[in-house]
Amino acid sequence: MNNNLFFMKRAYEQALLGFKKEEIPVGAVVVYENEIISEAHNESIFKTDPTSHAEIVAIRKAALKIGNYRLTNAKMFVTLEPCLMCCGALIHARFDKVIFSTQDKKSGAVISNGNLLEANFVNHYVKFEQGPMQEESSALLKKFFEIRRSKV
DSSP, rough: HHHHHHHHHHHHHHHHHHHHTTOOOEEEEEETTTTTEEEEOOHHHTTTTTTTOOOHHHHHHHHHHOOOSOOOEEEEEEEOOHHHHHHHHHHHHHOEEEEEOOOOTTTTTTTTSTGGGGGGGGOOOOEEEEEEEHHHHHHHHHHHHHHHHTOO
């Protein structure tokens, strides 16, 4: 199994944890020197905090672990294309690269809307690619929202 698939499977496991907690099922892992240094899933509902997206929670944990707010040379694997806020955090933390599973046509800011990581006004460019497990990540999100709509 290649590393991208291994790391994305770990991010997907985090998304499943979020799903079980009735959070929007997005998972993220931060990889530094080819080792996972943090893992997280969305916690916005649980924490009553709109900034507790999987990416933000994972970045906070990773920064604490290495003792630096700069995560230069780190990579993030996330099951959903990052939003505007999360792209900003990746830029400010100086990530090397973000690999995401499925696109977010509504709120994604990497390729779906705005192409923020390539904007000419940012002071650091984060590389990006769409990675493995697109179908699984998309199906989990669809299942979550179908269940949520059926409860209304």
